[in-house]
Amino acid sequence: MKGLYIHIPFCNQKCPYCDFFSITQWKVSFESYFEALLKELEYYASLYTLNIKTIYFGGGTPSVVPPKVYKDFFSRLGSILDLSKVEEITIEVNPESYGLEEFIQLREIGFNRISVGVQSFLEENLKKLGRKHSVKHSLETLKNLSRAEFENISVDLIWGLPQQTPQQLREEFKYLSDLGVVHLSAYLLTVYEETPLYRWVEEGKFNLPEEEQIETLYYTLLEETKKIGFQRYEISNFAKEEKYRSKHNLLYWKMEPFLGIGAGAWSFDSKKRWFNKRNLLTYIEAWNKRTPPVEEVINLSEEELLRETLIMGLRTTEGVNKELVLKKNLPKEIIEEFFTFKGNKIAFNDRGFLLSNSILSMLI
């Protein structure tokens, strides 16, 4: 296992578009959850060689948890993992959670990458997304991160909002260039079933942009990222320099084995995927009895592994071995219009990324 994902399922509020496993009310202490995390890690350390290079705290909202809890966790982690081999330790934070003091503590603990859930630098878009933080919170957080001397700062943005114009999207970029941000994850707003947003769309209360508008916004996004010197390396991810690419997420896209711990977390060991039960109490009680709270194990056949390698690899600009695509006998015009060749690799070009869902469904 090369990567360690740790799921922190606590959130102050549930955002209307979110389908991650997270809870807004809990009766257990953070300490008891982190105790269970350590038990889970010990269990898998006895089954697998943990050659961990990256650690990623995702959520939920990991910044709901005070830094002291992370400090105690890391002081015990060293007896299970060789922390000296870990190159990247990321934590996702929401703009309203931590101040300068907390960021300094995080840096002292050993975190070296921060991913900030800004989502938008425009108040009206934050309202549309049902977010509770303000633009002021985001700007303050980014300034504090620089003051705390974090070098590797990433920002999440969501685009493809109702009535969003290219000009509005351009405005988001005004802030990015001079706030020390070196990585951007720009996600097209996706509507998941069983979320309030899904219902609003169905009832006509939330009007998603038409395809043409999405296309215009997409090319605006590419233009603006280039202007601030960011290079795309994955369908939704851009970095200022190669060294700022997310090493942890690259493990997923390259189909490297990783361990995911925590309620609802997924793991992959090169042959199978499994995920934990999405219930906090069940998760903690199970580890008190040292029984893995695994919800489901999915064994992958050779064919399924190849298919996943293709899907995950084509998310990156590095692409996949060209034979994987060419043997599917797609029409020549499709290959010419949507792909680009790099040595023995093939990857989507800009237009291919835009239409990747349709092309992938042809491929598989």
Ligand code: SF4
């Ligand atoms: S803060 Fe993040 S994880 Fe929590 S509900 Fe909102 S989008 Fe989902």
